[in-house]
Amino acid sequence: MKESVFIVHRSEIIRKGLSLILQEYFKMEITQLTTASDLSSFTGITNSIMILMLDAQAEINQKAIDLLKKNNEVALVAICQDEEEAHQAPVFDYQLTLYASPVQIQKLIQIIRQSGGKPKNAMVENGELTSREKEVIKLIALGLANKEIADKLFISIHTVISHRKNLTEKLGIKSISGLTVYAIMNNLLDIQDINPEELI
Amino acid sequence: MELFRKEDKMSSLINRNYNLLPVINRFGIRLGFKEKTIGEVCQEKQINTDFFLAIVNTYTDDSYFPEAEFLSFSPILLIDYLKNTHKYYIQYVLPKIERLLNEVLESCTDNCSSLKMINSFYQKYKAELLLHLKLEDEKVFPYIIELYKNKKLSAEGSFIEVIENEHTNVEVKLSDLENLIIRHLSPNYDDNAMNEFLTALLQFENDLNDHARIEDHILITQVIEFEKELKK
Incomplete structure (x- = not known):
């Protein structure tokens, strides 16, 4: 493109x-x-x-x-x-x-x-995460708050919240620890990056 | 579903809804009813029949809300029942679920790291649930018992409303656990072992939902009303 x-x-x-x-x-x-x-x-x-x-x-x-x-x-x-x-x-x-x-x-x-560069709508339909959502889920798993995620990705807090909402809808997972498990299971994050005792 | 009445045969209760098996056990009722009715068995065991019916009907029909009936019993009766349920969860259901989960883990031959994550997540869920049950057993229930005994508000005020929020947190984790397995985990395990584990988990979820409904809508509502009375 x-x-x-x-x-x-x-x-x-x-x-x-x-x-x-x-x-x-x-x-x-x-x-x-x-x-x-x-x-x-x-x-x-x-x-x-x-x-x-x-x-x-x-x-x-x-x-x-x-x-x-x-x-x-x-x-x-x-x-x-x-x-x-x-x-x-x-x-x-x-x-x-x-x-x-x-x-x-x-x-x-x-x-x-x-x-x-990727057709967004097609991805919503098959429930795959967009690369931006993958970024967000990774930062959630690392324990960052909405404000910190917003700063890191140059987006507003509103956008972070809307990404979180979409993540929950697509994956059927609400809790931070559930999202962390998902991120590790899908290799979005290495288990060494987190403290399993604390976050899972 | 049609509600149970005291003239119904005790055996018909189990024929119609076998999920009630552990519920009747918590009242000390065991199988082998012969032709006895619900009313007769309750009398024999010195159980308040209306209370028993209110409980089994709550489990049988989601929309059943026995307001008038429940308000006529002492909350102490309800607390006894709830405590028995907690004991049943801690001593029987959780160990059983854990055993089934271990069987799933053992059935995995390679690439088991995701399954191990599921196991850690379950352990986290269990720890949170146990903490919640402990809070109710050691703080909330004694508070209510004292409240009804002394008929006086304590100086620190009420902490009853805290629990409802707690329930939601624990429920969210359980539903996350199920969705992780059903939707996202790649199946590196024995299917039969997983089915047994998942069935036990889903059944436990149903049971917990009914249990939480009794606590939130019946016990807590009743206590909040009572506190309001005392404030007057």
Whole structure:
């Protein structure tokens, strides 16, 4: 799948800065836009992994995003001023704060690439876990709280809770220790990573 | 299902619902009833017949809620019964389930690590259940007995409402255990051994649900009402 990145922000410093950091690590096509309304010109794109990095404080142009989602795998990343704002942006799939380190930015892109590019609906039907859900179950098994999982995966707490709900529905397992057993049984986690006395 | 009445034959009780076998044992009733009715057997054994009927009907019909009947017995009677049930779980059912699980484990020849995880999870569940039963036997039941004896609220207040939450936690683990086996475990075991283990586990779950219903809806409701009376 083709991959395209859009950085939409009113600040040129942020646009160019983020673009430079990304290009240092990844070979990717990056489009910089001042406002989300300009996204409407790109709705003809199909069959791509689209990473849209948007100013969390600006209008997001939901209409263009909905159109893009029909024919593409779209990951919405909020560019936030700080941690606090990051947790108040539930419409986004991922959060990035202005103070994120280059390593964190790099990791974020890797995470998006891992979870993208696969037809999501088909997986819901056969009860298989998405790669993102596998990440979440692994962190649950390691004993992390929702807030810690959110920070680690660059997603909001709301998203973590919704992943947990889906996990429980798909697997029929509610308790943390039950999920841990599932994770170990399916090699999502090594038994050495946990303290069996405590978590199972 | 039709409810039992005291004119019914004691034998018809077991013919209709064999899950009641351990229930009647807890009252000290054993097989070999001949033609005796429920009322006659209860009288012989000095058991409160209405109480006995309320209990067996609760197990027989999920929607049966013997409010009026239960409120006429002393909760002490109910507590005696519940304690006997706990003893039956601890001394008979749990060891039996564990023995069946060991047989499953022994039947596994290779790649048994998942099955061992299931075993650890069961041990964790068992430990939690035992703790819960202990809390009821050593704290909750004595509290209720004292409350009815002294007819006075204790200074520390009530901790009755805590239990219902506890029940849910223990129930969730048991249902997780079943789903792990039924849906997610790859079958590296002898089928007959697993079927016996799982059947025992599912039966235990049913029994526990009925037991919890008696505790939550009948005993606890009754005690909360009584506490309200005392506060007046």
